[in-house]
Amino acid sequence: MGQRKQQTLSRKNWMAFTGLFLCSFLVIHLLGNLQLFLPDEKAHQQFNAYSHLLSGNILIKIISYVLYASIVAHVVYAVIITVTNKRAGGIKYHYDRRGAVSKWYSRNMGLLGTVIFIFLVIHLRDFWYIYKFGQLPLDAQGNKDLYTLVVAVYSELWYVVIYVICMIALCYHLLHGFFSAARTLGVYHPRYAQWIRVFGWAYSIGICAGFAAIPVYVHFLK
Amino acid sequence: MRIRLKVWRQESGDDAGKMVSYLLENVNPDMSFLEMLDTLNEQLLQEGSRPVEFDHDCREGICGQCGVMINGRAHGPLLHTTTCQLHMRVFKDNEEIFIEPFRAIAFPVKCDLKIDRTAFDRVIQSGGFIAVNTGQAPEANSIPIGSPEIEAAFDAAACIGCGACVAVCKNSSAALFTSAKISHLALLPQGAIEAQDRVIRMVDQMDKEGFGHCSNTEACEAECPQEISVLHIARMNWEYNKAQVLKK
Ligand code: HEM
């Protein structure tokens, strides 16, 4: 390190690009999963067919590799940024009330990100890994029966609780992350900066409420 | 009023330093914070001890020399107020007050509350100017500049370089300071010419000094005595990204 220049800004650009890409993925992911709210029979058939469609599509395959790379890059830069920031601080204050002038979640993006990371590991292990590499029975149409797996997993209450907590962490991460990314990329116009902040709030709450509603709905109503 | 102080004492840059307690009776509530420290120093001198060193100059909130952490907040509990403009009436009788230097790797402590802020000077020297031969002052109206642009540039130029933005930042980032100068000059036709070069050089120097990344927590704007807007940081990022795309 040290040879490449302007790293404080270029690293943050990578954080912002990868973060916003993940944000756009979340929209598509949520829209697809909303099919779980359909009536039981229809949801069962359609959700499995949709999963099958995605897994066979070459475009989706390319995007999924970009997605894996984005997650890895986002986490790697998050660690580098957090470590260099700690180093820049020097001796700690004996009495530190600096937190009074900023939002707690803006100061704890690393902590919130770690919760999201742990969630990702659990989430990918239980669905993505089993779908891709595990043994899933086939449904009536001959598609892998992901739907039944989803219903079985969400029938555990503690699992639903963990999901909801992680979605709250994600919500706070995005509440700061979305607008911060726009700033990092250079949106300085006061009017648009304000619009983006409002849009970011609506986005974060909408996405996370949507994701949190799915396990709750499946647990209590299916 | 009576004040219980806990002050950072450090002989020199090499010394480890520690917090030392002092008791100060008969503090006038209308004293400024620095006058209170003067009173402490009189007391220390009478006792034959070494007075507390702290930076100050104008004592009217315009030079940016003063600045310490007071009870864990840059320049004390008020928003947008320099240490010299803070008065003892905002504290309670018998209150305990912690006084520490602004902390950052880029701001090494020289003695007690005095820090070395020449990192800021080097950031400015790396590009915070316009390269013209100064001669006679040119006719003021020879370069037309809109009034809103002048006002915006002036708002950015109001930075007094006190370092509170770095001190309050959880990352010790100098983004607000550096961006204020970049913005100030990019907004004016004289400065726009070198805008690309300037942003690269100044950001390079900022990084070299060991300041951290900006996380957009906006704490800097809240504490800034001049209320420099965090949108200047976004403009710096914009100028930087533009320069990256357009550079030859
Ligand atoms: C779905 C998952 C995620 C999304 C959508 C997301 C989104 C974002 C966005 C948009 C930003 C703002 C970038 C900027 O300030 O310019 C951000 C920042 C950040 N993210 Fe994530 N993130 C995710 C997961 C993670 C994970 C797993 C970690 C860490 C293990 C993490 C750690 C961080 C950190 C530390 C920052 C703040 C960087 C700074 O201090 O400026 N994120 N994230």
Ligand code: FES
């Ligand atoms: S002494 Fe000049 S700003 Fe405080």
